[in-house]
Each structure stands twice: as structure tokens, then as C-alpha cells.
Amino acid sequence: MQTENTVWHPHLVTKADRARLKKQRPCLLWYTGLSGSGKSTVANAVDDLLFERKCHTYLLDGDNVRHGLNGDLGFSDEDRIENIRRISQVSKLFVDAGLIVSTAFISPFQSDRDMARNLLDDGEFIEIFIDTPIEICEQRDPKGLYKKARAGEIQDFTGIDSGYDIPHQPEIHVKTAEQDIRACAEQIVDYLITNGYVNQ
Ligand SMILES: Nc1ncnc2c1ncn2[C@@H]1O[C@H](COP(=O)(O)OS(=O)(=O)O)[C@@H](OP(=O)(O)O)[C@H]1O
């Protein structure tokens, strides 16, 4: 989508300039997984480890963004697509600002995750599959939402009566049922160090 009669204005200070100043390689850590899989928990733990390493980061989290920017959207397929479209565009701006950005949204459709990937330059989009069996998510049920969905009090609930596409080829595959929160976070930070996004 492009608005008529507007012209893109090039900036004097570029993304590369901002990255050099911050001594890091800007990127987007795109967490995806079921409700209760551990997206927010792991993303927060990674953000904390990166902050300790003096990285410049920003975390966009599902529930929080739905309180503000996307407060007008629900959970139909169309609204989820629009949710991810807006988040992708906002994330692109934050990456352009030189930050290591994390997004923690269910983002159930592969086509939308691919759309977000294609907005960014090569190597900037890191898809992180928070892979937790639905039985475990349901046992955890940190917000009591599975209980409500099973009771028919919430419609279109991901994994119950709304779909989730398993990521095809995520850069990072995290199994939260097999390792603790700290180990999950370290797995991701190790990837960022090994691949030159942050310094050793
Ligand atoms: N119907 C239904 N399905 C799934 N999730 C629901 C629903 N209703 C409310 N919630 C709460 O909203 C959070 C998911 O929002 P997202 O923006 O991440 O969803 S999506 O990416 O647009 O699919 C999700 O947060 P997380 O549990 O952190 O994933 C829930 O707390």
C-alpha cells in the first residue's frame, strides 16, 4: 500500500551510521508460538541479557500493543493479519533506528511472518519458534484463557478453534518444555553472538 502524492525522503543519518554508533547489528527477533508457549517470558529474558551487554533494544509485546496501537483489532483472521502488518511496519522503523527489536506475538500465519521478513534487509529478520506442545501451554495457562476457550467463553482461540502454521524454517527453534527460561534465553543470545549481531 502506498499513499498517493507522497515522496520518500532520504535521511542524512543512515541505519548503518546508527548501528556503528551503537556497536551492534540492528535486527528483528520475531518470536512466534502459541499462547502460553513462553514468547513474552523468553523475549524479556533475552532483552535483559542484551541490556546487561549494553545493547540497545526494544521489545514489542502482544498484549501491550493490543492495549494501544492495535486496540481496535480482535482475533478474526483479518484482524490478526492487520495486527501483524502494523507491527511489522513499526518494527521496521525501530530496526532503522539501529535497535535490536523483539516482537512477541502469536503471529499464527506463515504468510504474515514471511511478509514481515520481506520488509527487512537480508539477515535482519530472525524467526524464533517458541515450540511448546499445546498440552503444556494449556497446563501453564498463565492467564486462564485456555480454560475460558474450552468453556466456550472465548471464540477463535489459537490452537483450539483458530489455526497456527508451524514455522517452515525458523532461524532459531526453542523448546521450552525441555530447558529452563535461562537456557532458552542463552540459546538465543548465543545465536546473536555467533552470527555477529552483538559483540562477544
Ligand atoms: N482468541 C484468542 N486467541 C489467541 N490469543 C488471545 C485470544 N483472545 C485473547 N488473546 C490474548 O491475546 C494475545 C495474543 O495476541 P497477539 O497479538 O499475539 O495475537 S496474533 O498475533 O494477532 O494472533 C494472547 O497473548 P499471549 O498469551 O501472550 O500469546 C492472549 O493473551
Ligand SMILES: Nc1ncnc2c1ncn2[C@@H]1O[C@H](COP(=O)(O)OP(=O)(O)O)[C@@H](O)[C@H]1O
Ligand atoms: N522454559 C520456559 N520458557 C518460557 N516460559 C516458561 C518456561 N518454563 C515455564 N514457563 C512459564 O510459562 C509461561 C509462559 O507464559 P508467557 O511468557 O506469557 O507465554 P506467551 O507470551 O507465549 O503467551 C510463564 O508462566 C513462564 O513462567
